Amino acid sequence: MSSLLHITNGDAFTERLGSLQLKGDVITWREMLCEGKTLTNVGSENFWKTRFEFLNKNYKVSKSWFIEKTLKEYRSLCNHKQQDHIVLWFEYDLFCQINMLAVLSWLKANRKYAEISLVCSGKEDESERLYALNDLNDSQLLKLYENRTILSQDDIEYADYVWQLYCSDNPMRLENLRDFENYQFKYLSEGIKSHLHRFPSIKNGLNEMENNILKLALEERPTSKKSFLGTILKNQGTLGFGDSQYDRALNRLRPLFSSFNPVRLSKTGKQVLDNQTSYYSAIQDTNVYLGGALKYNFLYNTNTDRILKL
Numbered sequence: 681m682s683s684l685l686h687i688t689n690g691d692a693f694t695e696r697l698g699s700l701q702l703k704g705d706v707i708t709w710r711e712m713l714c715e716g717k718t719l720t721n722v723g724s725e726n727f728w729k730t731r732f733e734f735l736n737k738n739y740k741v742s743k744s745w746f747i748e749k750t751l752k753e754y755r756s757l758c759n760h761k762q763q764d765h766i767v768l769w770f771e772y773d774l775f776c777q778i779n780m781l782a783v784l785s786w787l788k789a790n791r792k793y794a795e796i797s798l799v800c801s802g803k804e805d806e807s808e809r810l811y812a813l814n815d816l817n818d819s820q821l822l823k824l825y826e827n828r829t830i831l832s833q834d835d836i837e838y839a840d841y842v843w844q845l846y847c848s849d850n851p852m853r854l855e856n857l858r859d860f861e862n863y864q865f866k867y868l869s870e871g872i873k874s875h876l877h878r879f880p881s882i883k884n885g886l887n888e889m890e891n892n893i894l895k896l897a898l899e900e901r902p903t904s905k906k907s908f909l910g911t912i913l914k915n916q917g918t919l920g921f922g923d924s925q926y927d928r929a930l931n932r933l934r935p936l937f938s939s940f941n942p943v944r945l946s947k948t949g950k951q952v953l954d955n956q957t958s959y960y961s962a963i964q965d966t967n968v969y970l971g972g973a974l975k976y977n978f979l980y981n982t983n984t985d986r987i988l989k990l
Contacts, residue, residue, distance in 0.1 A: 686769060689776050768797070774919050778846065788837065798829045839865065848973070850989070851970070854876060879980040880979055885960025885963060909930075937949060
């Protein structure tokens with residue numbers, strides 16, 4: 681028997697994996713690299729320092745929590761040197777796909793001789809629905825595991841290349857990727873598209889996610905902030921974000937709402953949503969990063985589907 685290591689996308693699925701009674705040790709990748717500045721050298725001192733500064737400033741993550749939850753688990757990964765088969769468990773959404781790229785970049789540098797395979801949930805039946813790992817029952821998960829994708833060296837090199845581009849200061853490099861279909865990452869193309877749509881629109885200064893939040897407020901007219909967050913989570917497409925990320929987004933957009941209980945847009949909010957005025961100068965922040973790029977140094981042209989550098 682080869683020795684086996686599972687790397688999962690988060691605590692909820694790590695707990696679930698225990699019920700499948702598969703052989704091997706389990707490591708949880710506790711990060712959200714889709715938000716905040718990222719550096720190419722995953723696991724370096726500078727990488728973790730940059731990540732802690734972002735999480736501490738924006739999500740009030742304490743040093744002790746970061747050490748206990750993220751760094752201890754990462755050190756455990758570093759200490760698992762003997763396993764010659766590593767299985768990655770990730771999902772179709774942007775949140776997972778970016779974390780997956782980072783893990784593969786680290787594995788390329790640090791586990792050159794391991795066989796790496798990928799279990800990635802998403803389209804699992806004839807419906808339009810995309811499934812998270814925890815949406816699936818045990819037999820579905822075991823089937824996914826049995827049919828997992830063995831990644832070639834070319835696949836791993838490609839994931840590392842996309843990670844380098846994600847961490848570069850120019851998202852236009854990602855825009856020019858055209859060969860996703862030659863590699864074993866069937867949700868990566870959509871993930872990169874979702875990422876590029878996070879740059880502010882040339883029409884009103886808000887990105888696709890922020891415009892979606894305003895649209896849901898106007899159309900659904902939620903009665904409370906709590907129910908509004910639930911509505912956003914259900915209608916977020918392929919981002920895969922959680923409550924805390926949307927709570928932060930609502931704080932940024934607060935001036936565009938007259939009330940959160942019930943949820944109502946302000947006059948300016950309606951004008952921004954109708955592209956009658958731009959909110960760019962009000963929301964612009966010179967220190968917000970998406971990967972390696974400053975969010976407000978670029979605009980997304982929704983007519984041409986291209987990024988423009990300011």
